[in-house]
């Protein structure tokens with residue numbers, strides 16, 4: 001067991017208000033930090049906000065304030081929320097703090113002195129949203145996020161990233177646990193193997209950043225600035241670097257999967273160049289999806305954590321507000337860690353949250369605690385009873401025998417960050433204790449059993465149940481800290497934060513202990529809880545603190561989701577060779593409707609919304625209005641409120657046609673098949689692992705009757721890369737292979753006559 005543990009979350013951009021996607025990472029980090037502390041490990045948990053860069057500068061401008069004012073406001077929102085939720089961050093770094101700015105300047109100076117930074121010039125496409133130079137021709141959208149790119153020509157400082165290709169690969173090889181999970185590791189390794197070019201690490205086209213020492217018209221590239229937070233927050237290069245000396249290197253950087261490259265390629269290369277130790281591990285988790293797509297401000301499909309705190313808080317109207325928040329936070333924490341397989345994407349919905357809460361917390365754990373402790377109150381005056389058998393009888397109950405295994409499985413799963421499995425294990429124990437109580441019915445007195453005998457039996461049963469609850473509570477404390485703390489004190493054990501939860505031995509609960517005051521833990525939630533949360537979310541939907549990101553028109557989430565399910569329907573129909581005609585018709589219908597809603601004017605758009613958000617991309621050869629042979633669409637179904645956007649005439653499209661913008665939403669990429677195998681009990685399905693250059697995807701394709709698996713290995717194919725994941729036969733399919741469908745449904749894979757690089761986008 002290490003004697004210290006340093007873990008971090010990404011620092012969050014302040015251009016968007018916090019939502020439960022951000023809360024997800026911070027909650028996971030909090031659960032890990034709490035477990036480490038409860039095991040007696042000296043723990044440091046860092047989070048914070050990322051406040052520089054063009055994106056923030058523009059958001060502030062649009063909001064009519066300075067970038068600093070803007071950052072102050074949103075950063076405070078993050079901080080307040082983490083406080084409300086009782087998250088135990090040890091430090092909250094802001095990249096606009098002097099302690100960070102000075103240390104970043106020291107870092108740059110160090111890299112320059114060690115010969116890894118030089119001056120050069122660069123012209124390329126820059127994606128402001130991703131804060132990244134991308135490989136794309138002028139005018140083309142960002143290959144990563146599909147948003148417009150800008151041509152930037154600058155004299156820049158460059159970091160010699162190319163010098164680290166071999167060293168990085170060696171490092172990954174020597175440290176197999178550095179990147180987790182395995183699929184992300186493969187993704188990073190193939191990215192580095194594809195070749196690394198020097199990285200531009202300064203900007204002159206805007207000011208909102210940390211000036212490069214000695215050449216102040218340059219500001220530090222926002223990702224270098226941001227990544228350095230992990231050491232600047234510890235006081236690296238400052239007069240007091242004791243925290244740095246104690247805690248660096250980090251034991252765990254937790255990140256969302258979309259920023260793995262920055263953490264596993266750039267960050268270690270910067271540290272190698274600076275001669276500093278590398279973090280021990282970077283673990284990427286999946287995305288929280290809402291309405292089938294990644295929760296993000298730009299899609300407008302966010303859910304705020306405050307909604308859940310308030311929605312659940314209303315179940316305990318008598319509690320002070322701060323305690324209601326902590327109660328709601330437990331419900332959210334439990335759901336996120338139990339429901340989503342860590343590392344995979346997961347869907348969030350209010351229904352699922354309430355269902356999980358009722359099943360596992362209200363009816364499961366909460367009910368078990370309440371029935372056990374109230375019986376101890378009733379039959380033993382609120383004193384933990386003495387088991388008559390000095391433990392020998394209780395030891396023989398199967399779940400008591402199982403408990404050591406529960407403890408070790410829970411620990412192993414939790415420490416491997418498989419939270420869902422860990423909680424499953426703990427809740428299997430809850431169910432076993434519940435079943436034991438029901439089977440032994442301590443409230444009944446069987447015929448022929450004396451009062452004395454019955455009381456001894458009861459003592460045995462209730463001690464056993466209470467002791468099992470103590471152990472389960474100690475295990476689940478990092479996940480539902482507020483409820484666990486209450487149970488701990490109801491068991492008469494005092495403050496759980498001061499308890500030694502390291503050595504959980506059976507019979508640790510002292511008979512004779514006086515129970516604390518009992519109060520209900522998890523009142524049942526109902527439909528009204530769901531309605532309350534949906535209404536709260538709708539009420540708060542327009543985010544007042546932040547401003548729209550620079551984006552082109554997007555369909556509403558409802559239409560994106562409709563379009564996506566139509567595409568998925570098509571994928572499934574193709575995979576299973578069923579119902580193709582209906583699926584194609586649904587697909588075409590959804591596209592036509594989306595086009596009408598997006599380009600022809602949106603129902604849900606307030607007339608005062610920025611005009612730019614309703615307009616197509618600037619007119620040019622691809623502009624829908626300039627396409628030859630356009631036909632006027634019949635007007636959109638009466639909406640009453642929507643006028644055609646001001647400025648250029650509203651574009652119209654021939655019926656059944658889509659614009660170039662719509663097409664560009666479908667991300668087609670070249671992939672190479674690395675693994676192909678049949679799916680058991682599915683004649684038509686193959687399971688493929690397809691290399692997309694930056695990642696390897698599992699895709700299920702209904703081509704088994706046309707292609708032998710082994711004939712596909714190494715073959716380059718066309719993939720629809722941004723299709724929402726879908727489960728077929730219990731396996732997740734992440735994308736679709738494009739194929740012609742010949743008569744009889746025989747698929748013929750699309751391919752290329754010339755050699756094409758893996759990952760290239762088709763447009």
Ligand code: MSP
Nearest residue numbers: 010011012013021022025050226227256287288295
């Ligand atoms: N500022 C950078 C990170 C710099 S770290 C040196 C950034 N910020 S961000 O605000 O976009 O936050 C990204 C992180 O927030 C993700 O990596 C993830 O941890 C979390 N999430 C944001 N939206 C999320 C979901 N919808 N689902 C899951 N996590 C999400 O990137």
